[in-house]
Amino acid sequence: MRRILMVGISLIWAIALNCTIAPVAQANASPEQLAKAVEAIENLDALRSGLASTLEGQTAPPTAETMKAVCKPVGMEAKRIAQTEGWQLRQVSQKYRNPEHRPQNATELAVLEQFSANPELQGLWQRGQVNGQPGMHYFRRINVSPGCLACHGQKSRRPKFVADNYPEDLAYDFKPGDLRGMYATFIPDLAAALTESGS
Numbered sequence: 223m224r225r226i227l228m229v230g231i232s233l234i235w236a237i238a239l240n241c242t243i244a245p246v247a248q249a250n251a252s253p254e255q256l257a258k259a260v261e262a263i264e265n266l267d268a269l270r271s272g273l274a275s276t277l278e279g280q281t282a283p284p285t286a287e288t289m290k291a292v293c294k295p296v297g298m299e300a301k302r303i304a305q306t307e308g309w310q311l312r313q314v315s316q317k318y319r320n321p322e323h324r325p326q327n328a329t330e331l332a333v334l335e336q337f338s339a340n341p342e343l344q345g346l347w348q349r350g351q352v353n354g355q356p357g358m359h360y361f362r363r364i365n366v367s368p369g370c371l372a373c374h375g376q377k378s379r380r381p382k383f384v385a386d387n388y389p390e391d392l393a394y395d396f397k398p399g400d401l402r403g404m405y406a407t408f409i410p411d412l413a414a415a416l417t418e419s420g421s
Contacts, residue, residue, distance in 0.1 A: 251358045251409045256347070262303050263311075263345075263362045263405050270296045274369035284372045286383045292369075300405070308410065310352060313364065315403025319384070319393035323403065330406060333361045337401050350408075357410040364402040371396065 251259075273292045277284065284292075297313070304311040316334055318324045325331045329350060337343055345362040366374060373381055377394040384391060396402065 250411055255409060256358065256360070258307075259309070259360045259407055259409060260345070260362075262307070263360065263407060266296065266299055266303065266405065267362065267364065269299055270364070271367050274367045277369035277372040280372060284381045284383075286387075288381075289373070289383070310406075310408040310410075312406050313403055314406045315364075315393065317392040317394075317396075318403070319388050319391050321390055329359070330404075333359075333406075334401075334404060337361075337363045337404060341399075341401070352408050352410070355410045357408055360405075360407040360409070362405045362407075364404055366396040366398055366400045366402045368398045370402065371398070374402070 273295060277288070277292060300311045300313065303309065313323050314325055314330050314334065315323050316325060316331075325334060329348070333346065333348075336346070343363065345360065348359045348361070350357070350359050373384060374393050374396045380391070380394055393402075
């Protein structure tokens with residue numbers, strides 16, 4: 223009786239492990255998941271462009287409050303998307319203001335170089351790994367819009383709060399249409415599997 227009970231428990235554990243691990247190991251992001259990522263990033267960039275456009279034609283110099291009203295909502299929305307979807311999402315630039323936005327690896331540097339060399343290239347997909355977790359990268363370019371120049375134009379005309387608070391600032395001397403950086407999204411295969419199983 224005890225042996226039958228142990229075999230039964232082992233069988234239940236094997237079935238449970240197979241049901242939870244096997245789909246995760248094999249699940250890549252589906253076309254629906256990839257389309258969802260593109261839509262989310264396009265909406266994020268539209269938010270950024272829309273908020274930046276509120277600075278066009280302003281005569282008063284931007285302040286820290288301006289940054290909270292224009293830049294911070296984009297970062298907060300990126301965090302919300304990442305948490306909701308189980309993705310990693312960050313803004314990346316070689317000419318960063320916030321050191322957290324500097325490229326973190328050779329892949330990010332290479333993709334920024336691709337965007338720089340190909341102004342018509344808007345986005346690209348690439349299989350890869352982050353911390354040993356396989357998944358799909360989606361990189362989408364960020365271009366400078368006219369409103370961005372209020373804080374990212376000539377170095378000598380940067381707002382005082384920028385010069386005072388960002389000693390490592392490299393995010394200046396841009397012109398409209400320049401490559402500002404990119405959104406780097408990573409969709410782990412695990413997140414794709416969980417999304418698929420939940421739908």
